[in-house]
Amino acid sequence: MSRHVAIVTDSTAYLPQQAMERHDIATVPLTVVIGGRALEEGNEISARSLAQALAKRRPVTTSRPSPATFAAAYRSAAEAGATGIVSLHLSAEISGTHDAAVLAAKDAPVPVRVVDTGMVAMALGFCALAAAEVAEAGGSLDEAVAAAEKRAAGTSAYFYVDTLDYLRRGGRIGAAQALLGSALAVKPLLQLAGGRIELLEKVRTASRAIARLEEIAVERAGAGPVDIAVHHLATPDRAESLAGRLRERVPGLGELHVSEVGAVIGAHTGPGLLGAVISPR
Structure with a gap:
């Protein structure tokens, strides 16, 4: 992440891989637990595997990323040259992901603005893209946050x-x-x-x-x-x-x-x- 404002989101944004690479958006994975086995979304379990587990009525739960996982993402962004980070996440009403990000942000090496978008899936993804576009144009941390919040309000x-x-x-x-x-x-x-x-x-x-x-x-x-x-x-x-x-x-x-x-x-x-x-x- 070479630009001065980095964008971080979570795996429930379901952004196309090409879009994440083009806009240099980092993603922190949530976890799916199937039959007691914890698997990272997007890395260790596919939607097809999940559907098969549900069809077999296997016990399935989900969990938020740990604050340590967010802390690692924030350090990585700072080491790559970011002087500020916008961290955009799925609704705090349905997940503790936002809270974990807030905890990690307190000790981050650069300022982190954690945003509860109130959204999920590409409703969250479009917010991340809006923030990234502002950051790419040289916008400030506040301007990138404002762009994401505006997109969320209209979505x-x-x-x-x-x-x-x-x-x-x-x-x-x-x-x-x-x-x-x-x-x-x-x-x-x-x-x-x-x-x-x-x-x-x-x-x-x-x-x-x-x-x-x-x-x-x-x-x-x-x-x-x-x-x-x-x-x-x-x-x-x-x-x-x-x-x-x-x-x-x-x-x-x-x-x-x-x-x-x-x-x-x-x-x-x-x-x-x-x-x-x-x-x-």
Whole structure:
């Protein structure tokens, strides 16, 4: 990291590898624990392996990075020439990752601004890209933070899951909401709101839920310049189909990323996830 402001995020941003390399964004991995074995997301476990473990009903949990892991990332950035670091992470409402970063930042060799984006997946990734672009243009630490916070404030994330059971088990959605989603075989649409995962709508069938997800994405995107990410877990055909329709229907579309989520988010959503992140420029 040769520029004076370095960007650090975590593995739940699910940024394309090419984008991370192009913008020199460092990533700190979260951990997935399967049957008592701890595995680093992105390095030691794939989404496919996670889906197989879930299908076999093996016990799966997740955990935040340690403060020591963040401290090592901050030292590495400083040694590479950074005089300040923006550390951007998934919502503190659903993970202790932000808290671990805050602890590590206290003893970092250069100033570190830790930002709770209130986001996850490419909703977080777009924030990291916004900060990186400002840093690359010679912006200050405060300016890079402001760019990330502005992007977060305008970004929306919506997603469909086949069942709320995985979110309920992981404590990421309330039991009452999970019961509502399970009643009468209703298919749930969810959103990130205030950094939390909340039930947005209940739709009768999977096909109608996915069609409704598309409509919400198009409405939210509007006519102005916007970047979109389509995420999935073990449903690539659904994702490519949705992405193709959004390409046709969103006039101001800039970047469109289609990717499978990693093991950490997949552990809480289960196979069948289909998500849309809408991020106006």
